[in-house]
Amino acid sequence: MITFFAALALLILGYVFYSKFIEKVFGVDDQTPTPAYAQGDNVDFVPMSWWKGNLIQLLNIAGLGPIYGAVAGALYGPVAFIWIVVGCIFAGAVHDYFSGMMSMRHGGAQFPSLVGRYLGKHAKAFINGISLVLMLLVAAAFTAGPAQLIAQITPVSFMVALVLIFGYFIVATILPINQLIGRIYPLLGAILLFMAIAVAVALVFSGKPMPNLTFSNLHPGDLPIWPLLMVTISCGAISGFHCTQSPIIARTMKKETDGRKIFYGAMVIEGVIALIWAAAGMTFFSGTDGLGAALAAGGPSGVVNEISITLLGTMGGILAIFGVIILPITTGDTALRSSRMILGELVSKFYKTDGKLKILLITIPLAIPTFFMATIDYTFLWRYVGWTNQVVATFMLWTATMYLLKNYKFHWISGVPAVFMTGVVSMYIFYAPEGLNMEYHIAAIIGSVITLAVVLWYAAQIIRHRPSKEVDSEYEAV
Structure with missing residues (x-):
C-alpha cells in the first residue's frame, strides 16, 4: 500500500511542480487571442471554460484505455507503477501539453500539420497516413466492444447496435462542439x-494487501518489460492518440495559461x-498469476466487471x-471527429469544409471503412492500435523537440523522452507477434541501431540550432 500512495503522491507533485516548469519553458502569454476568438466559427472554434476543457480532454483521451491497458499492464507486476508515474510526468503529460499548446499557437492546427512544419513534408505525409489509420482503428475498436456488450445484455443485435452507435x-462529429x-x-x-476513486477507496478498505515495490517482486513472470510494457500501458503513461485529440480542445481555449490545467492536468488525472486500476488488478486477484487467469477467462472487460461489482456492489455493476459501453463510444466519436478535421485540413485547398453538409460529406468517407472494420474482432483490432499509437507519440515528441530547438528553448524536456520512445517503437515492431515476430536479441540489436541513428540526427540538429550569443543567457536561464 505504501508503494501505491507514494506513486499517487508523485503524480500529484509532478503536476504541481513539473507542469509549471514545462509551462515556463514553453512561455505562455494571455494577451494573445486564442484561436477560439480569432477564428471563431461556432462549430470547432468555440470558447469554453478550462474545467470543461479538462474534463472533455480527459474523456477524449481516456475512454477505457487507462482501465483496460492498466489491467493488462499489471501482469508485469509492480514495475507497472514505475512506468505509469515516470511515463506520465516526464513523457505523456509533456507530450499532451505540447500537442495542445502548439496546436493553439498555430491556429488550432492538426497534429500532421505540426509535424510538417517542424519535421518536414516527408514526415508529414507519413504521419497523415498513420494518424488517419490510428483514428479509424480506435474508432472501430471502441465501437466493436460496446456493440458486442449491448448485443449480449439486450435483445438488440450486434449489427443494429453498430448502426445506432x-x-x-456522425451526429456528434458534425454538431458544434459546445x-x-x-x-x-x-x-x-x-x-x-x-x-476510479470509488474503486480506490473500496480497495484500500477491502483488507486485501496491495503489492509493494521490492526487488523480489518487481517483475514476476517471463514477459519482457522492454518494450512490451511501454506499449501495453500507453493511456496513463504516454499515448499518441492524445495528440490527435488535443487540437479539439486547443480550438476552445480562452487563454494560454489554461493549457497547463487542461492538457498536463488531464494526463495526470489519467x-x-x-x-x-493497475493496483486493483494486482491486489484483487492476489498477484499476477491470479490476474493472468482472470484475464484469460474473461478478458479485460470481465476483470473490470468482477472488480467493480465485488468492491462496489450493485452501483459497481451499473x-x-x-x-464499458459509454466510455469507448465517447472516445470513438472524437476519434472520428479528429479524422474529419485532419482530412479537412488535407483537402482544404481544394474543398472548403464550412457548413454542416460539407462537414458531413467529409465524414462519410471516413465512417464507412470504420464501420466495416468494427465488424472485425475487437482484440485483433486492438493489437494493431498499440504500435501505431506509440509511433504517433514518438513523432509528436520529436515535433515538440524541434519546436523548442528552433525557438532556442530547453529542448531536453521532450528530446529525452523522444529518444526513449524511439527505442520502444523501433524494437517493438520487430519483436511483437503483430510485427515481424523476430527473436528478442535480434529485434533488440535492430532497434538499437535505428535508435542510435536517430540520436545522431538529434545531435546534428542540436549543433545546427545552437543559440547565438544574443540568446545564450536566456537559454541557459531556463
Whole structure:
C-alpha cells in the first residue's frame, strides 16, 4: 500500500511542480487571442471554460484505455507503477501539453500539420497516413466492444447496435462542439474519475494487501518489460492518440495559461486512473498469476466487471456496464471527429469544409471503412492500435523537440523522452507477434541501431540550432 500512495503522491507533485516548469519553458502569454476568438466559427472554434476543457480532454483521451491497458499492464507486476508515474510526468503529460499548446499557437492546427512544419513534408505525409489509420482503428475498436456488450445484455443485435452507435458518431462529429460534447462530456468525464476513486477507496478498505515495490517482486513472470510494457500501458503513461485529440480542445481555449490545467492536468488525472486500476488488478486477484487467469477467462472487460461489482456492489455493476459501453463510444466519436478535421485540413485547398453538409460529406468517407472494420474482432483490432499509437507519440515528441530547438528553448524536456520512445517503437515492431515476430536479441540489436541513428540526427540538429550569443543567457536561464 505504501508503494501505491507514494506513486499517487508523485503524480500529484509532478503536476504541481513539473507542469509549471514545462509551462515556463514553453512561455505562455494571455494577451494573445486564442484561436477560439480569432477564428471563431461556432462549430470547432468555440470558447469554453478550462474545467470543461479538462474534463472533455480527459474523456477524449481516456475512454477505457487507462482501465483496460492498466489491467493488462499489471501482469508485469509492480514495475507497472514505475512506468505509469515516470511515463506520465516526464513523457505523456509533456507530450499532451505540447500537442495542445502548439496546436493553439498555430491556429488550432492538426497534429500532421505540426509535424510538417517542424519535421518536414516527408514526415508529414507519413504521419497523415498513420494518424488517419490510428483514428479509424480506435474508432472501430471502441465501437466493436460496446456493440458486442449491448448485443449480449439486450435483445438488440450486434449489427443494429453498430448502426445506432455510428449514427450517434456522425451526429456528434458534425454538431458544434459546445452543443453535445461541451454539455454532456464534462459530466461523463467526472463519472470516469468518480468510478476510479470509488474503486480506490473500496480497495484500500477491502483488507486485501496491495503489492509493494521490492526487488523480489518487481517483475514476476517471463514477459519482457522492454518494450512490451511501454506499449501495453500507453493511456496513463504516454499515448499518441492524445495528440490527435488535443487540437479539439486547443480550438476552445480562452487563454494560454489554461493549457497547463487542461492538457498536463488531464494526463495526470489519467495517470491516477491507470495507477488505481493497475493496483486493483494486482491486489484483487492476489498477484499476477491470479490476474493472468482472470484475464484469460474473461478478458479485460470481465476483470473490470468482477472488480467493480465485488468492491462496489450493485452501483459497481451499473458503473462497470456504463463504463464499458459509454466510455469507448465517447472516445470513438472524437476519434472520428479528429479524422474529419485532419482530412479537412488535407483537402482544404481544394474543398472548403464550412457548413454542416460539407462537414458531413467529409465524414462519410471516413465512417464507412470504420464501420466495416468494427465488424472485425475487437482484440485483433486492438493489437494493431498499440504500435501505431506509440509511433504517433514518438513523432509528436520529436515535433515538440524541434519546436523548442528552433525557438532556442530547453529542448531536453521532450528530446529525452523522444529518444526513449524511439527505442520502444523501433524494437517493438520487430519483436511483437503483430510485427515481424523476430527473436528478442535480434529485434533488440535492430532497434538499437535505428535508435542510435536517430540520436545522431538529434545531435546534428542540436549543433545546427545552437543559440547565438544574443540568446545564450536566456537559454541557459531556463
